[in-house]
Amino acid sequence: MRVEFLGGVRTVTGSATLLEKGSLKWLVDCGMFQGGKELEKRNWKIQPYRAKDLSFILLTHAHIDHSGLIPKLVKEGFQGKVICTKATLDLCEVMLQDSGHIQEMEAEWQNRKGKRAGKGEAIPLYTAKDAEKSLRYFQPVAYGEIVQLAEGVKARFQDAGHILGSAIIEIWVQEGAGEKKIIFSGDLGNFDQPIVRDPSIIEEGDVLWLESTYGDRFHKSREETVQELLKIVQEAISHRAKVVIPAFAVERTQDIVYTLGQAIRSGTLPLIPVYIDSPLAISATEIFKKNSDCFDQETQDILSGGENPLEIPGIRYTRTTEESKAINEDTRPGIIVSASGMCDSGRIQHHLKHHLWREESHIVIIGYQAEGTLGRRIVDGATTVKLFGEQIAVKARIHTLGGFSAHADQKGLLNWVSHLRNPRLEVFVNHGEEKISLGLSQLVSARFHFKTSVPQWREKRPLFIDVEKEVPDEEVKRAFLPEEPLSVLLNRLDRTYKRLRRKLKREKKRGEDVDRQRWWRQVGEIHQKLEELEKEIE
Ligand SMILES: [Zn+2]
Numbered sequence: 001m002r003v004e005f006l007g008g009v010r011t012v013t014g015s016a017t018l019l020e021k022g023s024l025k026w027l028v029d030c031g032m033f034q035g036g037k038e039l040e041k042r043n044w045k046i047q048p049y050r051a052k053d054l055s056f057i058l059l060t061h062a063h064i065d066h067s068g069l070i071p072k073l074v075k076e077g078f079q080g081k082v083i084c085t086k087a088t089l090d091l092c093e094v095m096l097q098d099s100g101h102i103q104e105m106e107a108e109w110q111n112r113k114g115k116r117a118g119k120g121e122a123i124p125l126y127t128a129k130d131a132e133k134s135l136r137y138f139q140p141v142a143y144g145e146i147v148q149l150a151e152g153v154k155a156r157f158q159d160a161g162h163i164l165g166s167a168i169i170e171i172w173v174q175e176g177a178g179e180k181k182i183i184f185s186g187d188l189g190n191f192d193q194p195i196v197r198d199p200s201i202i203e204e205g206d207v208l209w210l211e212s213t214y215g216d217r218f219h220k221s222r223e224e225t226v227q228e229l230l231k232i233v234q235e236a237i238s239h240r241a242k243v244v245i246p247a248f249a250v251e252r253t254q255d256i257v258y259t260l261g262q263a264i265r266s267g268t269l270p271l272i273p274v275y276i277d278s279p280l281a282i283s284a285t286e287i288f289k290k291n292s293d294c295f296d297q298e299t300q301d302i303l304s305g306g307e308n309p310l311e312i313p314g315i316r317y318t319r320t321t322e323e324s325k326a327i328n329e330d331t332r333p334g335i336i337v338s339a340s341g342m343c344d345s346g347r348i349q350h351h352l353k354h355h356l357w358r359e360e361s362h363i364v365i366i367g368y369q370a371e372g373t374l375g376r377r378i379v380d381g382a383t384t385v386k387l388f389g390e391q392i393a394v395k396a397r398i399h400t401l402g403g404f405s406a407h408a409d410q411k412g413l414l415n416w417v418s419h420l421r422n423p424r425l426e427v428f429v430n431h432g433e434e435k436i437s438l439g440l441s442q443l444v445s446a447r448f449h450f451k452t453s454v455p456q457w458r459e460k461r462p463l464f465i466d467v468e469k470e471v472p473d474e475e476v477k478r479a480f481l482p483e484e485p486l487s488v489l490l491n492r493l494d495r496t497y498k499r500l501r502r503k504l505k506r507e508k509k510r511g512e513d514v515d516r517q518r519w520w521r522q523v524g525e526i527h528q529k530l531e532e533l534e535k536e537i538e
């Protein structure tokens with residue numbers, strides 16, 4: 001088998017891994033890169049995915065950094081199945097279309113700006129319509145069910161405890177006379193969080209992809225974190241101020257609602273307005289309610305007691321822009337929860353513009369803030385930030401509460417890994433900033449003596465080259481030659497072009513019946529690709 005690391009390596013976003021077994025090719029995750037222009041350029045370099053050749057995509061969960069390029073892949077000719085849990089499919093339905101909208105809006109904005117600068121037309125990565133079309137390729141599977149994917153390849157989705165529908169994926173492949181098992185941790189959640197079930201324990205496996213988002217961090221306990229949040233809210237109430245919480249529309253928002261609900265119901269917090277100002281979060285909350293079979297026992301118990309943990313006294317879900325604007329006219333102390341979670345887009349930006357400069361306001365960061373995002377700049381202590389072309393002073397109190405994270409911390413990750421028994425397990429550490437992945441890789445290697453590494457973007461590697469068979473190094477090297485320099489590839493392209501012209505001339509002379517229509521179309525496609533190449537070289 002062979003593997004190519006297409007994303008989510010030495011960075012947190014863009015998760016995607018290409019697996020090849022003979023002529024069978026498939027992806028695990030197909031995520032979008034987010035956080036800065038340089039990184040996001042990779043979203044356009046989709047050719048290495050070879051969409052038409054892929055038989056299926058196994059999707060760990062609905063977050064855009066795992067699912068966000070699926071519509072683009074479908075646009076590029078992907079015809080296979082996207083296999084995921086039912087809740088993931090439900091969430092993708094709203095999240096991918098939302099992502100398509102954002103892409104369209106960004107292209108529109110670029111074009112308005114670009115026209116004035118005399119630049120060419122920007123096109124969206126994909127549209128909401130493309131996203132909708134891509135949904136028909138999705139095929140839901142149940143947790144725990146073993147699915148036969150192809151001759152000699154089967155998979156099983158297990159609880160990852162990260163967001164609704166999230167999964168650890170186990171893949172079994174027939175290798176020679178035996179069977180090998182690959183595990184993708186996906187994004188791993190914490191053990192004691194509300195709503196979703198805890199991550200499943202996995203004991204057997206030969207190769208593991210291990211996420212490392214918080215591989216260097218220790219979260220405070222949930223109880224401590226909740227107390228901290230309640231203290232902030234109480235302080236805001238006493239100063240008649242607002243608490244602004246940027247939150248990912250899925251899971252973090254519902255988690256906060258759940259937590260505030262318990263505090264308000266028990267009387268720890270007085271009845272105050274809680275605004276959930278994110279259409280995506282509202283749709284996601286509806287999907288949560290529809291998929292209550294994914295809830296943990298504690299949440300199930302609340303439900304069967306006749307209460308809805310996602311409906312709390314004083315909560316207002318605001319869908320329209322008018323409703324959203326009206327929030328700023330409410331002078332009472334209260335809480336505003338809005339997306340996007342990393343503050344890079346969406347309504348949260350309006351609330352930040354309204355509150356960052358006010359000393360009495362509180363901004364509570366509860367989720368991961370990737371490098372290059374506005375949220376990260378705020379956490380890192382920026383004194384001013386730019387919003388809608390305006391410099392805004394950061395005077396509000398900024399709080400970071402790690403305990404609400406949807407990702408396990410170092411202790412949680414190591415604890416989960418500790419259950420794996422195969423002493424010859426190979427571990428690829430991914431989904432983390434470079435330094436953090438490298439650190440966790442060393443730690444796992446030192447503690448469990450597994451063979452660990454942190455792959456590079458676009459790196460290709462063989463899998464299951466049996467050490468016992470002692471395949472000579474030379475042979476491995478020959479099978480996986482290093483990539484040729486760009487100049488060599490371009491020269492080859494130039495030679496191919498000349499050969500094509502000669503051949504075309506010869507065929508025309510011979511009066512052979514060439515399929516002009518097809519040639520025309522094919523040349524058109526190549527032309528487009530060359531233009532993209534040109535843009536990239538610029
Ligand atoms: Zn995630």
Ligand SMILES: [Zn+2]
Nearest residue numbers: 063065066187
């Ligand atoms: Zn992720």
